[in-house]
Amino acid sequence: MSQKKRYFLELSYHGKPFHGWQIQKNAFSVQESIESALSTFFQKPTTIMGSGRTDTGVHASHQVCHFDCDVAFEPERLLKALNGILPKEIAIKRIREVEKDANARFDAIERSYFYRIIFQKSPFQDELAWTLFANPDLEKMNLGANFLLGEQDFEAFSKVHTEVNHFRCQIKKAYWEQKDGELLFHITANRFLRGMVRAIVGTLVDIGLGKRLPEDMPKIIASKDRAQAGKAAPAKGLFLCKVIYPESIYLD
Incomplete structure (x- = not known):
């Protein structure tokens, strides 16, 4: 053996x-x-x-x-x-x-997700994106996303009754881009809480649709209250896309 x-x-x-x-x-x-x-x-x-x-x-x-x-x-x-x-x-x-x-x-030092939004019904993309029949304001959503950067307590975006020692995460990147007729949200952090990305996406889309202001984001974060953030975006648009480790752990 x-x-x-x-x-x-x-x-x-x-x-x-x-x-x-x-x-x-x-x-x-x-x-x-x-x-x-x-x-x-x-x-x-x-x-x-x-x-x-x-x-x-x-x-x-x-x-x-x-x-x-x-x-x-x-x-x-x-x-x-x-x-x-x-x-x-x-x-x-x-x-x-x-x-x-x-x-x-x-040992993971960084994790990245992206979220896909499409604007027309598609038999090929329905299981892989949120179909949104509205046109959110990209600039306002990016203004809101800027408030996420840095190390903060993100309990307001966590599923309730989650067994974690703390709710602090360090978000390194958070931004939207329009590409090939889609909206893509990119987010990178050292760790994520359960349901965190979908709650953030839902809140930022509310900002893009004028239901909230970009300046509301710091208040939501400070509240540490999930009820203050937006409804979670559908799961089907979310992809875990990168997990990074120190190169020193690999033997090949």
Whole structure:
């Protein structure tokens, strides 16, 4: 038997069929699917830990998880096998050996999401974007987004009854752009709270539609009250798109 080693899996998934990332009773999750595929390949129970949870219906173009293994294997063979076993909505893109104590959740130094809004009904994009039949003011939404930057307490944008030690996050980027007839919101932070990005998007769209002012954003943040922020934007427009780690943890 080989010495136990730790590996990072880099993957993407379409969130619609899953009840979020995390394993739960009587519900189909991304984590359960990957653990089942790994256990089938290695013929023994194999568990994973992801960089973070995504809610029901949220997608990922780049997610990372880790698993431990004491069986020697060829990464390319495992990559091919997992993609053959997993449902079509999950794709494993890369397998990398990391330091034994590397942790996909706690060692991530930066995470990025984007959110897509389209303005016309589309049979091809309906599951991957929020269809908004209105034209929000991009400049006002960016003015509102500027108030998010820096380290602050974002409890006002967190799902209630969330088990966390604190609500402080450092947002490094937050901006909207119009591209190819879509509105895209980009946000990068050291960590995110449950439901945080969707609550921020909903609040900024309210600003863009004139229901709130950009200057309301600091008041909402200071309130630490979820009821003061806007309604959460639909899950289907949200993508986890990048998770960054220190290069020193990789062994290949």
